[in-house]
Amino acid sequence: MIARCIIVFLFGTTNQLAALEKKTPLPTMAGSNQPDLKIRDTPSVDPMLWETATLALPPAYVYTATTGSFETQLSWSNTPLTNFDVLVPLTLGIKYGKDLTLKPGDPATTMGTVALSVAQEPNLQILFQSVVAGVTTSTGIAPSSSATPGASVTSTPSQPSASVPTSETAASTSAVTSGSQPKTTNGGLSTGATAGIAVGCLAAGALLAGLILWFCWRRRGSKTQYSDTNTYALASNEKGFSANAIPLTGEPSSAYTSGGGLPQPLEDKAISGDVSKISNAIKNHVQSYYHTSHVSPGLIDCDDLQALGSSLPISVGTLTTLMGNAATREIALRFIIAWVVVSKIQPSKDPSKSLLPSEVAQCYQAITTGDRGYQGMW
Amino acid sequence: MAHWRVMTAELMQSSYVRNPFSPSDSRHASIQATLATLDNVLQPYADTRMNNGERKRNLEELLKRVALFAFTLFSQPSAWKFEWQEEHGVTSGELCIFPALVQVVDEAGQPVSPPRPFSEAVVRRLDA
Numbered sequence: 001m002i003a004r005c006i007i008v009f010l011f012g013t014t015n016q017l018a019a020l021e022k023k024t025p026l027p028t029m030a031g032s033n034q035p036d037l038k039i040r041d042t043p044s045v046d047p048m049l050w051e052t053a054t055l056a057l058p059p060a061y062v063y064t065a066t067t068g069s070f071e072t073q074l075s076w077s078n079t080p081l082t083n084f085d086v087l088v089p090l091t092l093g094i095k096y097g098k099d100l101t102l103k104p105g106d107p108a109t110t111m112g113t114v115a116l117s118v119a120q121e122p123n124l125q126i127l128f129q130s131v132v133a134g135v136t137t138s139t140g141i142a143p144s145s146s147a148t149p150g151a152s153v154t155s156t157p158s159q160p161s162a163s164v165p166t167s168e169t170a171a172s173t174s175a176v177t178s179g180s181q182p183k184t185t186n187g188g189l190s191t192g193a194t195a196g197i198a199v200g201c202l203a204a205g206a207l208l209a210g211l212i213l214w215f216c217w218r219r220r221g222s223k224t225q226y227s228d229t230n231t232y233a234l235a236s237n238e239k240g241f242s243a244n245a246i247p248l249t250g251e252p253s254s255a256y257t258s259g260g261g262l263p264q265p266l267e268d269k270a271i272s273g274d275v276s277k278i279s280n281a282i283k284n285h286v287q288s289y290y291h292t293s294h295v296s297p298g299l300i301d302c303d304d305l306q307a308l309g310s311s312l313p314i315s316v317g318t319l320t321t322l323m324g325n326a327a328t329r330e331i332a333l334r335f336i337i338a339w340v341v342v343s344k345i346q347p348s349k350d351p352s353k354s355l356l357p358s359e360v361a362q363c364y365q366a367i368t369t370g371d372r373g374y375q376g377m378w
Numbered sequence: 379m380a381h382w383r384v385m386t387a388e389l390m391q392s393s394y395v396r397n398p399f400s401p402s403d404s405r406h407a408s409i410q411a412t413l414a415t416l417d418n419v420l421q422p423y424a425d426t427r428m429n430n431g432e433r434k435r436n437l438e439e440l441l442k443r444v445a446l447f448a449f450t451l452f453s454q455p456s457a458w459k460f461e462w463q464e465e466h467g468v469t470s471g472e473l474c475i476f477p478a479l480v481q482v483v484d485e486a487g488q489p490v491s492p493p494r495p496f497s498e499a500v501v502r503r504l505d506a
Contacts, residue, residue, distance in 0.1 A: 037398070044465075047403065094381065214464070243394050265454050265456065266450065266453075268496060271450070271454070271479070272479070272496045272497045274450060275479050275497040276497060278440075278447060280443055281440045282476070284502070285433075285436055285437060288433075289424060289425055289428050289432075290424060290425055291425040291426070291427075295422050305419060307418070308415065313462055313464055319472075331475055331504065333420065333423065336416070336420075337420075337440075339443065340412060341412070341444040342460050342477055343442065344412055344448070345447065345448040345451065345460070347452070355405060355409065355412070355445035356452055357390065357403070357404050358408070359404065360390070360452065
């Protein structure tokens with residue numbers, strides 16, 4: 001009724017440990033109640049060649065008669081094993097910890113304290129795909145004081161846990177011996193640790209990129225704000241102020257390039273767009289608010305038309321006729337409004353006849369006095 | 379001259395462009411004067427179905443827009459001129475009802491010849 005538990009460890013990259021194993025072979029324990037230990041040799045020699053060793057220290061396991069289970073705790077050189085990858089038993093796996101199962105094909109599991117439990121059965125085998133010993137000795141694991149130096153695998157008693165059905169373990173034994181290829185793993189970081197590092201690096205990279213973008217955006221945003229406050233559209237450099245191309249004054253070029261106080265001229269589109277908006281506004285105003293029915297001639301005052309300006313391109317009489325005619329009234333009204341507003345866009349000798357701010361109009365009048373070349377244009 | 383205009387306009391930005399038509403804006407008087415001049419002519423033709431106050435407000439907004447544009451043109455280094463297409467006189471059966479804006483001096487102070495048009499004149503036939 002006493003089972004033989006053969007524990008097989010595969011070592012992919014831990015050749016150093018395998019070499020250590022060879023130098024100090026584990027003592028074979030007498031007695032059928034000591035499980036044998038199978039350690040695979042250096043993988044490069046023969047993947048299917050196994051070395052067998054027995055667990056070093058009694059008691060190697062605790063047999064619980066009530067559950068028929070066989071329990072042991074594994075250590076490698078007195079360091080409890082923390083990372084397992086089970087190869088056999090195939091279906092039910094092995095139980096560890098509290099009601100946790102590790103089956104072949106499951107991701108390697110990291111655990112602090114390992115208590116394995118398998119059912120008692122002759123020729124029972126547990127095959128681990130890979131085993132990684134923990135870096136530090138966990139508390140709660142009693143170190144084996146009489147451990148042989150260099151002993152690779154030890155077992156110490158642990159608390160009983162659930163058992164594995166015997167039929168399953170028997171099936172898994174045959175499966176292993178029929179030659180499932182053990183795969184080699186490196187003994188470095190666990191899958192969880194690798195994933196954690198990857199996610200951490202990704203997050204740090206994203207944070208860094210976000211910071212850089214934020215700074216760029218702020219710098220550009222401040223520039224945009226500056227140009228907005230000036231309400232000047234960005235103009236290309238060749239169109240902008242170039243001191244060399246301005247012969248109006250004798251100022252040195254540094255006044256423009258270093259001072260930067262003067263804004264760029266507006267884009268052509270902005271100016272022509274404003275003109276067409278005004279033209280449309282006049283048209284909409286006339287079409288919305290004026291009728292085309294007959295108007296008594298007595299209501300039309302020629303003096304008011306005279307007040308529109310003295311240099312009208314058409315005579316007051318003609319204009320009166322056009323306004324009296326319903327068909328041409330819209331044209332006449334649009335002409336009148338346009339004539340008045342356009343004449344007031346331009347600076348005038350009389351500041352009250354310009355829509356420019358009065359101080360500007362007055363200064364302008366003073367400056368252009370005697371400079372007839374600027375009259376009528378600006 | 380262009381230099382003075384651009385610099386003056388830049389210094390007056392805060393009172394005439396960013397916060398236009400504040401109570402102290404000197405353009406209110408000229409806008410009201412223009413409004414009165416135009417309304418003397420337009421009043422007899424106002425559609426009585428439309429609100430008269432709304433019509434005046436619309437016309438006033440139109441004049442404010444024109445005033446803003448006048449300041450915009452003033453602030454440019456270029457020099458401009460409105461062309462009324464005199465050749466389309468009444469005798470030819472047409473009337474120019476909105477002039478073309480042309481640039482006569484460019485940003486560098488060089489005369490533009492022939493003047494560069496910035497907008498089209500609006501000419502209507504007098505079919506009546």
